[in-house]
Amino acid sequence: MTIQLQRTMAAELRDVTREYGGKHARVRALDGVSIAFPRGSWTAVMGPSGSGKSTLLHCAAGLEQVSSGQVLLGEQDITAASDSQLTALRRREIGFVFQSFNLIGSLTAEQNVALPLKLARQRVSTKDVRAVLASVGLAERMRHRPRELSGGQQQRVAIARAMVTRPAVLFADEPTGALDSRSARTVLDLLRHLVDSVGQTIVMVTHDPAAAARADSVVFLSDGRIVDRLVQPSTRQVADRLASLEGA
Template sequence: MTAPLSTELGRRAGGGPAAVELRDVSRHYGTKHDLVRALDGVSVAFAEGSWTAVMGPSGSGKSTLLHCAAGLERVSGGQVLLTGDDITAADDAALTRLRRSRIGFVFQSFNLIGSLTAEQNVALPLKLAGQRVPARQVRQVLASVGLDERRRHRPRELSGGQQQRVAIARAMVTRPSVLFADEPTGALDSASARQVLRLLREMVDRAGQTIVMVTHDPAAAASADSVMFLSDGRIVDHAAAPTAAEVAERLARLEA
């Protein structure tokens, strides 16, 4: 079930570039005399068509890793590559275009606009990018998450699980190279969480989507292909296809 620590996670298709790669990435906060090393020399490659869960104790650098990999935060050192393209030195305008076209992001809090319908929320990234919004494309992505019949409903008319599926559809409408998910099941009940995890699993298995997901839930992590463990800003362990019990045991050792 377990595998030795590796900087290459998932299965790399055709020997091509990884979907996302971090090379000796560091992210520091504070001053010289009060320096916090949120990431400390992290090198990891996430293969195309793979699903990796990122876990670790509070303050281990999980969300920082996700934000740096997605171009939401600047790194203090090292390189971030998206399908082989170095995005480390990209300016703000280029990063904005990148996030609108090649990166999808799903948050714990859904971040839907309450005054918009499900289909209007899904179409929003295309509108912000100044692109034409094909109604058929929006309906297709809503149908893929099982919500075509609820497309005219507003967030308050949907359950938490349905709102998260709308958020996933919104992240997928631009057909991103990578989907980053930050605690996507953290605000859901267990039944809704299982439904969302099944959807993510199908996206990987059927569509070859690459997913990098931060979670604190061993059951959610066990749905992924592999789990990467962080502690004090460094990768300290890796498990391939672990059970939820194995994930919980490793996490407990780190927290101890």
């Protein structure tokens, strides 16, 4: 199933296949996937365990090389980019948010947010770093270390860290998976705000129908293939479609 192009794309996969294993034990995690992510949109990716969700995210972000097909970031083909080129590209153009936050425990919230700029050898503006923390509601917590923050606050620091370089695409892998329901709602509200107010492009893998329903569209994978897409669905619609795939 191919999702049709609608407007300028922030990222795109064209007939992508990703295989693992040796010659006699090959596993095809992605099987001819074509999908485009419009700028300023939020796409949720769902599917049963082993359907290829995380592999799709990793290939789109340049974390894994594809076995065949093309991967584009904006108009740039990154399919055959070298490791050093991909590292530089990720630091400039891509933001990541993970379930486990991945904050450095010895650094304050402010220092964690500034880290991507330092790694990219960009000028670190204290004013800009603090502005990003303020935008996620943590202006009063900038000097706190991760152990002094709740799970939801740590995830907001992680989002601020991902946004400080103003990435073309924000990739989120189960961003609410380790949070309680109240903290999850706060994080999802923040992601929605980023899309609606600043035009951020977000691609999010999730197992939670309520989280997926906050996105503009939900793409469903099964056995490495895109099998369905829902636009602005309800939580019930997402849950029912996911259940039908898990029971297939």
